[in-house]
Amino acid sequence: MSDGTDRRVDIAVALFLIVVCAIGLFETRSLPPGTFEPLGSAPVPQAVAGLIILLCLVVIVRALRRPPAEPDGLERSWLDAGAVILFTLAYAAAMHFRLASFAILTTAFLTVCIGALVRFRPKSMPVVLIVALATGFGCQYVFTRVFIVDLPGL
Amino acid sequence: MDGLLSGLATVFQPLAFFYCVLGTVLGIAVGAIPGLTGAMLIALTLPLTYYMTPTDAVVLLISMYVGAITGGLITATLLRMPGTPSNVMTTFDGYPMARAGKPGRALGLGIAASFVGGLVSWVFLWQLSKPLSIWATRFGPFEYFTLIMMAMVLIASVSQGSMVKGLIAGLLGMLVSMPGVDPSSGQPRLTFDWYMLNGGLKLLPVLIGVFAVSQIISDILELGRKVERVEASSSGILIRLRDYRKHGLNMLRSSLIGTFVGILPGVGASIGSVIAYTAAKNVSRTPERFGQGAEEGVVASEAANNATVGGALVPLIAMGIPGSVIDAILIGALMVHSIQPGPTLFLTNADVVWAMIATALVANFVMLAVMLGTAGWVARLAYLPRSHLLPVIVVFCIVGSFGLDNTMFDVWVMLIFGLIGFALERARYPLGPFVIGFVLAPLMEEKLRSGLMMTAGDITPIFTRPIAAVFLLCAVLLLVWPLIGSWRRRPTSDSLAE
Numbered sequence: 294m295s296d297g298t299d300r301r302v303d304i305a306v307a308l309f310l311i312v313v314c315a316i317g318l319f320e321t322r323s324l325p326p327g328t329f330e331p332l333g334s335a336p337v338p339q340a341v342a343g344l345i346i347l348l349c350l351v352v353i354v355r356a357l358r359r360p361p362a363e364p365d366g367l368e369r370s371w372l373d374a375g376a377v378i379l380f381t382l383a384y385a386a387a388m389h390f391r392l393a394s395f396a397i398l399t400t401a402f403l404t405v406c407i408g409a410l411v412r413f414r415p416k417s418m419p420v421v422l423i424v425a426l427a428t429g430f431g432c433q434y435v436f437t438r439v440f441i442v443d444l445p446g447l
Numbered sequence: 448m449d450g451l452l453s454g455l456a457t458v459f460q461p462l463a464f465f466y467c468v469l470g471t472v473l474g475i476a477v478g479a480i481p482g483l484t485g486a487m488l489i490a491l492t493l494p495l496t497y498y499m500t501p502t503d504a505v506v507l508l509i510s511m512y513v514g515a516i517t518g519g520l521i522t523a524t525l526l527r528m529p530g531t532p533s534n535v536m537t538t539f540d541g542y543p544m545a546r547a548g549k550p551g552r553a554l555g556l557g558i559a560a561s562f563v564g565g566l567v568s569w570v571f572l573w574q575l576s577k578p579l580s581i582w583a584t585r586f587g588p589f590e591y592f593t594l595i596m597m598a599m600v601l602i603a604s605v606s607q608g609s610m611v612k613g614l615i616a617g618l619l620g621m622l623v624s625m626p627g628v629d630p631s632s633g634q635p636r637l638t639f640d641w642y643m644l645n646g647g648l649k650l651l652p653v654l655i656g657v658f659a660v661s662q663i664i665s666d667i668l669e670l671g672r673k674v675e676r677v678e679a680s681s682s683g684i685l686i687r688l689r690d691y692r693k694h695g696l697n698m699l700r701s702s703l704i705g706t707f708v709g710i711l712p713g714v715g716a717s718i719g720s721v722i723a724y725t726a727a728k729n730v731s732r733t734p735e736r737f738g739q740g741a742e743e744g745v746v747a748s749e750a751a752n753n754a755t756v757g758g759a760l761v762p763l764i765a766m767g768i769p770g771s772v773i774d775a776i777l778i779g780a781l782m783v784h785s786i787q788p789g790p791t792l793f794l795t796n797a798d799v800v801w802a803m804i805a806t807a808l809v810a811n812f813v814m815l816a817v818m819l820g821t822a823g824w825v826a827r828l829a830y831l832p833r834s835h836l837l838p839v840i841v842v843f844c845i846v847g848s849f850g851l852d853n854t855m856f857d858v859w860v861m862l863i864f865g866l867i868g869f870a871l872e873r874a875r876y877p878l879g880p881f882v883i884g885f886v887l888a889p890l891m892e893e894k895l896r897s898g899l900m901m902t903a904g905d906i907t908p909i910f911t912r913p914i915a916a917v918f919l920l921c922a923v924l925l926l927v928w929p930l931i932g933s934w935r936r937r938p939t940s941d942s943l944a945e
Contacts (some may be wrong), residue, residue: 298875306874310619317622320637327632330896331904334629334636337892341622348615355611374667378866381841385862388845389855403838410670410834421835428839436846440495445849445858 303356307349314342314349373410380406388445395446400429451573454801457502458809466499466507467806471813474514478521479825480836481528485515487662489776490654491843493783494850501784502802508780509760509803512773513565513810516752517818520557521826524745525550533717533752536724540737540744547740551683556742557749558818559686560698564750565811567702568709568757572764573804575710576793579765583790586766588898589908593918595891598712598768600922602880609875610929616876620884621891623648630889631896643856650779652848652861653885657878658772659844660865663837665872670834684819694746697727705751709758712768712883719758723751757807764800766790768887772879775886 318339327333384402387393393401403425411417436442457463477488489508496504519534524541537557544553586594599621603613626637627647638644691698701723708719727747728737737744759770767788769775781788786796793800818825848861868878902908909915 298873302874306870306876309870310615314622317637320639324634324636330631330900332896332899334632334634337895338622338625338637341618341625341888345615345618345622348611348618351611352609352615370668370670373670374664377667377838377841378664381862384841385845385855385858388849388858399842403842406838406841407835410667410838424835424839428842432842432846440498442494442846442850443853444846445855 298356300356300359300361304353307352307356311346311349314345317342318346376409377406380409391447393447394433395444396429396433398429398446399432400425403428450577450797450801451805453798454803454805455809457798457802458506458805463503463506463802464809466503467510467809468813468817470507470510471514471810472817474511474516475518475521475814475817475821475825476514476828477511478515478518478531478534479828480831480833481522481526483836483840484531484658484662485512486654486773486776487659487840488515489773489780490651490658491840491847493651493654493776493780494847496780497783497850501781501786501796501799504780504784505777505799505803506806508777509806510810510813512777513753513756513807513814514817515773516756517558517561517749517814518825520561520749520818521554521822524553524557525826533720533755534748535717536720536748536752537745539724540739540741540748543738543740544742544745549683549740552742553745554818554822555684555686556690556694556745558684558815558822559691560694560701560746560748560750561753561818562811562815563691563698564702564705564753565756565807565814567699567750568706568754569804569808569811570757571706571710572757572760572807575761576764576800576804579761580790580793583766586790586914587908587912588894588901589912589915590918591894592891592898593909593915593922594766594768595887595894597918597922597925599880599884599887599891600925601712602883603877604925604929612874612876613880616871616878617880617884619871620881620886621888623653623881624885624888625892630893648860649851649857650782650886651851652857653864654776654779654882655844655848656861656864656866657868657882659840660862661868661872661878663840663844664865664869666833666837684822694742697743697746698750700730701727701747701750702754705754706758708751709755709770710761712762712770717752719755720748720752723747753811760803760807763788764792764803767792767890769883772882775882778886 321335321338321342324333324335326335380402384398387398388395392398404421407421407424408418411421433444436444458467473488473492474485477483478485489511492508492511496507499507515531516533519529519531520537520541523529523534523537524545527538527542529535529538541553541557544550599617600614603617604610624647626644628635628645635645704723704726705719708722724737724744724747727743728734731737731741731743733741755771759774762768762770763774763777767778767790769778778788781799786792786799844861844865845858848857849855851857868881871881872878898908899906909919
């Protein structure tokens, strides 16, 4: 029963889940049995992880029975998505290490991120800058002065 | 009736009514922007509700829920892009109607059907919630355990795609909810000796990651997609009484289907609209017109998807079981405000419950007014450049996750679950069971363990207590039925020889 997924994706995700569950099973093996109640802390996560592993094996077997899909080139949109993910991780890391204020980091993140999505076209960049500045400094003002919410960053 | 009147009085307080209008308008706006969903909006709004009273918070969130389901109708009709997944069936007939020069009529029928669907399901919400919650107070731990088990199997079995993947997604959600200090024994588990995990993974960062971040990544992949548009026109948007008479039966039937599909735990608006559309097509005298601009198609789809809202709130209010993914987020919202969803909600927080019920009614009227007055303008939101919008939403995701406890740990959790959600979605694992498994697993485990404590480890009451046994039987049937179905569909050697 195929749901139209590329079998490589199916196998990769199932293997990832198997590894996660195996780590979970390994971590729960040292949990002591229950003292005041019959079940204890370990059996439920162990049963759940075991079931996931079993079902993932079913997914892998089904995927292996399907013919492989034609390999496709790396599309531009995948590069865009990869770039946004990388910029987001860098933005979060910069806030984690408090490299600058929220407003400055957000403005920089949005300029680079939206800029990359519009291919840094000179015609689009003024709008990108306006959006970045308005969001960065606007959010800082609204969240700290109106909603009284702490923001990440310096 | 007193409860409802007090709920209505709460919703018509100036601030609460402002939240109701704001929530409905925001819901419609987000619903009208393809790629943004009601679940995303509600998950991102949740952190802002910490500073509200619980009543104001539920008024805002439920209004968003009602608005978001309806807003998707506009882009489904004018752009052939369902604003939310529940509007997919509307595109089949709404867009051909719009291309045939009747965009206003298509929108008008959709809005009228949405309104009727919302009202019909609200009547069930009003009348069923309290009796059902009183009945549910008789449940012991084994009944609850088997009810949640049945709900999980049901969610997995009706989720789009493979049932095995639905089950994996549900189980994965359960596993992800387990790190932290075990509430029954006080023993840390699955924490890897990392103190940040002692409190477990919080619902909000996981939700924002799974619904918002993964959706943003998916949307970026679709940025280059061309949009076929039809100019918005409000001409014919006001539906006459004779149209209600003409489509009344279809509206009522679809609303009832939507309501009952909504009541089933975890089964959302998408499935309700598919079933209602199919039913309308099956009883139509002109089934061949479906897919080519049949008015009945728009009516059936929109009445049903809006009816699921009220239906889905029934198990949430009566039993603390989410009727849809958005209801799972609403459960999280209640818990954030220290309100424990479940059958005792009518006793412990009657004001909040009646405000929820009243909001479901008032938001429908607000939705009708806003949609009739602004459908043409709202349609233009779909042309907002998503390359500008999506990174801004990333900023809101980070602020929302950070705001929970002022810790970057939650931001990293949100980002990691965004990537996991994206990977799961690429491999066609439904995300609904994941979230509902995440929300329900702690309750399910707690009930099982307290039941076993009561019986000194004896599991047989699951089979001998009538209600528990019925739930268990349903779970088994739901699990086995698709397998039997696929086995019966398998070609025999004789048919292959033929």
